[in-house]
Amino acid sequence: MFPRPIQQAPRASRIAYQVALPVALLLWLLPLLGVAMTSVRPASDLAQGNYFGMPSYLAFENYADVFRNSPIAHYILNSFKVTIPTVIGCLVLSCMTGFALAIYKFRSNLLVFFLFVAGNFVPFQILMVPVRDLTLSLGLYNSTLGLALFHIAFQTGFCTLFMRNFIKALPFELIEAARVEGVSEVRIFWFIVLPLMRPAIAALSVLIFTFIWNDYFWATVLTTSAETQPVTAGLNSLNGQWVAAWHLVSAGSIIAALPPVVMFFAMQKHFIAGLTLGAVK
Template structure:
């Protein structure tokens, strides 16, 4: 039923696997390698049509130029102002909704859970016009607050699904033992459930941080100015009015990718533990 471990297959299959794996890895990393090379390519190389060859020189000055001659620092700060409150809000809400839907048994449990999950199946392009009109009417268009509130609302469905399933896998005896001792429900949530949920919270925080930081669609739909645009939408401003400065855009892309990569490595142990917790008994 399941694929056999590579150590148990025939010798020709193992050789083919050992050859195909680095080839597939190289193909997967090729776009990233291309962006990295372009980020240190001198402008003269691009003007001469040297897009895919080795750079004639290593132009580390491209990274200095994007900070000196563009507001990329403001764009990165805007991304943090949007991403961090969204992560806190979405994870906090999903912990409470996951606890309520995972622990308590009531008639509308499945209906409410379905309403949370159903939003994930709606194509976000359909929501573009109504969400934009709603933010304009509420005075939240082109504001960090509007972008944060929308992301929290949109991410709560996936986060609730994640947390509810995690809590349902917890041993019910833990909750029942606390209730027998007369512990209030809110104290059970704070002192019994939350400490056990730490790996899941860490894993979910990394996922949501990556989702929101890399968002481009809603960043361009709901923001227009450099004072509010996240870095994904602001990278386009690195191009000149008449000339496409791809070396600067590539350098800005590498800089923009560093925070989620750094967060993943900082939270790697908790992230892996959260994804694999409950996989085996």
């Protein structure tokens, strides 16, 4: 029913696994390695067509040039303005909706839960025109607030699914015992359920932070100016009309990838615990 551990496989399979694993890892990391190499490649190498060979020298000043010659610091600040409120808003809403859908049994419980989940199956590309028109009519177009509100609305469905299933796995006897003692529902949620949800909150915060920080599609659809664009959309401005500064784009991409990486390693322990809790009895 379950695949056997590789240690129990035949010798030929183990050898093939040991050979295929580093090859697959190299293929997976090859684009990232290419971007990292281009980020320290001097512009003269790119002008001469040296895209894949060894650089003539390591131009680490490209990272300083990104900050000197472009508003990437402002783009990164815009990304934080969008990502942090989105993470907080999604966590607050999903904790409450997940608690209500997991604990309370009412007639339309499954219907409400289905409405939250159904939004995850809608291809987001078909929402481009109506969402853009909605932000224009509300005066939220080309603003970090409008982009954050859209992400909160769109990500809350997935977060509710995650939180509802997590709370459903918690021992219901704790809530029943608290109710017998006369504890109010608000205090049950705040003092009993919420502390038990910390692994799920940590895991979900890392996931949502990564999703929103790396979003490119909606960042280009709902923002147009350097004052409001996140870093993923702002990297396009590093290329001029006639000159492609790929060394600066690559350096900016490496810089833009650092916050999610730092976020993951800072929350790694809680992230793994939140994903694996309940996986085994």
